Amino acid sequence: MTGNPMPTIDQMLCFAVYSAGHAFTRFYKPRLDALDLTYPQYLVFLVLWERDNLTVKALGERLFLDSGTITPLIKRLEARGLVQRQRDDEDERQVRIRLTADGRALKQRAEAVPLAVAKGTGLSQAGAEALRLELLALRERLDRVD
Amino acid sequence: MTGNPMPTIDQMLCFAVYSAGHAFTRFYKPRLDALDLTYPQYLVFLVLWERDNLTVKALGERLFLDSGTITPLIKRLEARGLVQRQRDDEDERQVRIRLTADGRALKQRAEAVPLAVAKGTGLSQAGAEALRLELLALRERLDRVD
DNA sequence: CAAAATTCTATTGCGCACAATTTAATTGTG
DNA sequence: CACAATTAAATTGTGCGCAATAGAATTTTG
Structure with a gap:
């Protein structure tokens, strides 16, 4: 019995996923540079183009990300006038994210x-x-x- | 002809890769916490346990990461006494990474x-x-x- | 062999990604 | 209704990940 020799990273599924993910990000970069979006920002827009006025929480559940990631990301988009943030009137704990006209217009450029x-x-x-x-x-x- | 409707993130292969990568990191976390390693740090050790005394460049090529990622990561490991950095005598542009005894010993605990x-x-x-x-x-x- | 080009590492700056904590609002319970 | 528990965002701190740049060493080439 040789016990459990350590695998080589080339044999590991997790590393294949990890490095394929980076390869996707690299591949997207030149295409998203034209829109001045990062890959995670592009994902946020895909979600919002499909369904606007989502809460931070709903967005996070869709993307498997938490508020610590989403809040600053959304604030950067807000600073560029692509989305708006506003507290929900019904439940003021929630913040709803709305596309601006510019944010909606971005969709055509991403086609x-x-x-x-x-x-x-x-x-x-x-x-x-x-x-x-x-x-x-x-x-x-x-x-x-x- | 409807042209090119935007896909939903749930339909996208890139998002499946991206979110599966995060799921792996989450899965590894409690297991690597015992070793006080992050997932990228663990990958570095897997490479070094297999082949010690690699240059930063060789490590980067193996992991598909650049010096801006690897240098600070290695420095954190060096500060903890798990690896050593030293300029190559033959070519002083290169920095070689060596495991310390503690760094080698970590392998048993990761089995x-x-x-x-x-x-x-x-x-x-x-x-x-x-x-x-x-x-x-x-x-x-x-x-x-x- | 000297100048130019290349290579290697480190640094800076920005944007995720997430754990842990904080603050505020809402809901649940006696 | 008061008050405890829960929920939603934001904040703080740490660690990637990479583009752009800088600086030093080596290699190329004229």
Whole structure:
């Protein structure tokens, strides 16, 4: 019995996920530079373009991020006039995020991004979908334990 | 023709990778807390346990990280007496990273980690391997373009 | 061999990402 | 209704992650 030799990072699934994530960020960067958005900011807009006027909490649940990440990110977008923050009248603990006209307008300028990314992956739609579902299931299992 | 409607983040492969990466970090955290290591620090040790005395550049190429990330990370490990940094005598531009006795000793204490992670993924070895290879190929394609 | 180009590391600045804490508002309970 | 418990955001502090830059050492080349 040799016990448990340490794996090489090249053998580890976690490192494949970690480094593929960085590769995506690098790939997005030149495409999002035109919009002056970071990748996490782009994700926030994708959510808000789909459904406006979400609370910080709802946004965080959608993105798996907490207020410590989202609050300063949103404030930077607010400072640029792309979103507005306002306390909910019904429940003043909550802050609702609304797109401004400029924030909505950004959507047209982002239209070319998804196709470029799809091409960059080199995967067919079915291949990308299969991989996405595997990762979704993996995330759920990792989050379920402990 | 409806043109190119924006995808929902739930439909996007990049977001699946991004959020699965965060899930891995969260999963590792309680296991690495016992060693007082972050996930990126753990990756550095996995590389150094396998092959000691690497340069900053070699470490960066292995991890797909640059000196702006690695230098401060290594300095924190050095401050804790887990590694040493020294200029290469042959080429003084290079800095070589060596494990200290404490840094080497950490390996025994980390031995339970890989198995716990393998279990946490809920994947068979073959399943994990297949997914890893897909992500590896994806990373290479994303890094190849542009 | 001297000047130019390249290589390697470190530094600075910015933006996540998250744990821990704080503050304020709301809900639950006696 | 008072008061404890809970919830939502914001804040603080630490550690990545990377672009841009700087500075020193090495290599290239004219």
